[in-house]
Amino acid sequence: MAAPTHASAPTPPGDRRTGSQQSTTPRPGLRERKKVKTRLAIRKETYRLIAEQGYEATTVERIAAAADVSPSTVFRYFPTKEDIVLADEYDPVIEAQLRARPAGEHPLDSIRRVIVRGVTSTVTAERDEMVQRTRLMVEIPAVRARMAQTMAATSTVLVRVIADRAGRPHDDLEVRVRVAAVMGALREVLLYWAERGHQDDLAELMDAALLGVGAGWRP
Template identity: 65%
Template sequence: MAATTRPSPGDALATSQPRPGLRERKKLKTRIAIRRATYRLIAEQGYEATTVEQIAEAAEVSPSTVFRYFPTKEDIVLTDDYDPIMESELRARPADEDPLESLRKVLTQSLATFIQEERDEVVQRTRLMVEVPAVRARMTETMSTTSELLVRALADRTGRDHDDLEVRVLTAAVLGALREVMLYWAARDHEDDLIELVDHGLSTIQNGLRL
């Protein structure tokens, strides 16, 4: 049977953003190659046994190139190219839509695309979040970058300042719920429907904890 080629995050990015120049496309291609090499090596020999030098060799780049794109090994596991997509989609949501509903739509649609295109990567990433404390700790740090992008987009849509407390709190609550849902999903061997779990988690923020 002939192998099929799945779309990559780069393909999704290209459909939602203006086509980048040659230099940016080369950078994206390199980032994807490094990530895929990392996940392949981790699947074969485990997280701790996988070194940056091995990753560089598998991705056919130098170790310095790996570090130029990803400051730590944890960043290779956690970084993807969906943040610009989510920011763009959030800005495109209807102006009169409830902010929490806008975030719900953007997150669930982005996750659905990610799972469809890169399910194995999502499963491996979330498993490492549960099993490797360094990955879990770094995840909390890297989420701050996503938060800043979404805060700016949400603030602009609602006519508020970028440092508005309510906007920051809402965004942080949503991303915190997403983090816990991902850990819960992985801890249960990825048996549940992730999108339904995310939707349930955001409904908890909206409705509160029912007694």
């Protein structure tokens, strides 16, 4: 979550559609598949290099060489090195899933269910990447700073959806404050999980934190 959307979104976290339902989704074209493949290769090599030689020693030039692309190509997909670590395509998925929740459901319940389901799916499929990403959030100030910026993008998505459901304008202060509390909780959970050596169940931590935030959030 929490980064500007790029070319093609992956399978939504927690997507439980049947095979027949999934088959109705148009398959990305060759160009889009190549973009996804390039992005994945850049990210894979970045994580490998960071694990081998550390964050600071992993330059964009080395990443480009390892991924067999030019440095300009890396920057075309990721504006900064921190974005390689943090960027994802989940904001449109989160928005679609929130808008699909029952209209009468409490907004925080909708957010909590979508986020927790997505985290569960992501940790199951990409635990090593999640561990490395959150460790870098703790250890590298530049990554942590960029994390705050990218989470602001997700905040904008959540504010838009919740405001629409409540029939309020997108700049409604109360909605913005409530969503800010949610995003702050998510940020602290990620840092807490990493600081404790990733031993806890991340989805359970997220669920408990969002329940706590919702204790003071009334319809």
